[in-house]
Amino acid sequence: MYAEKxxxxxxxxxxxxxxxxHAVAIDLLATVKLKDCSMHCFHYQQMLEMLLxxxxxxxxxxxxxxxxxxxxKLLEALIGQSEFRTDKLKYFMPLQVITVCAEEYxxxxxxxxxxxxxxxRIADMLLDELIQS
Numbered sequence: 001m002y003a004e005k006x007x008x009x010x011x012x013x014x015x016x017x018x019x020x021x022h023a024v025a026i027d028l029l030a031t032v033k034l035k036d037c038s039m040h041c042f043h044y045q046q047m048l049e050m051l052l053x054x055x056x057x058x059x060x061x062x063x064x065x066x067x068x069x070x071x072x073k074l075l076e077a078l079i080g081q082s083e084f085r086t087d088k089l090k091y092f093m094p095l096q097v098i099t100v101c102a103e104e105y106x107x108x109x110x111x112x113x114x115x116x117x118x119x120x121r122i123a124d125m126l127l128d129e130l131i132q133s
Contacts, residue, residue, distance in 0.1 A: 002023035002027055002047065002127075003020060003024045003027050005023065005127065005128075005131055006051070006131070015050045015051070015053045016050070016054040018050040019046075019050035022043045022050060025043040026044055029043065036111070037111055037116050037117065041102055041105055041111060042106075044102075045099060045102035048127065049069060049071060051130055052065070052074040052075060052130070055078055055082065055084065055130060055133065056074065056077055056081065056082070059082040059133070060077070060082045065077065070096075070099050071096075071098060071099050071123075072091070072095040072096050072099070075088055075091060075126070076088060086126065090125075091122065094118075094119035094120075094126075095119075095126075097115055097116060098119050
């Protein structure tokens, strides 16, 4: 599903291509019964991060992106530095939850999978908006 959404970036040697690689990983993880959602969260966060940074690099007035991993900060930068517009308040909390989950994955903390999945449902709407931009 995600690899198909990002098919435009398939094997491209830039941040968009990295976003597609993480999308492929997410799709592969969906075929395996994992009780823990942390690996899915890590790849989902990386997919969005790489896509947002790619858009900042290619569509912003500065042609650059911040070195943050925080998805809400990257979205704010994209809105502030390009013509992309969306309701950032709608996505602020879900993006923050996904960022925190990915950080918790790195330190092997327990993740609230139900809260994470709800955040993904909302963030998927943003992903669709980003792909259409």
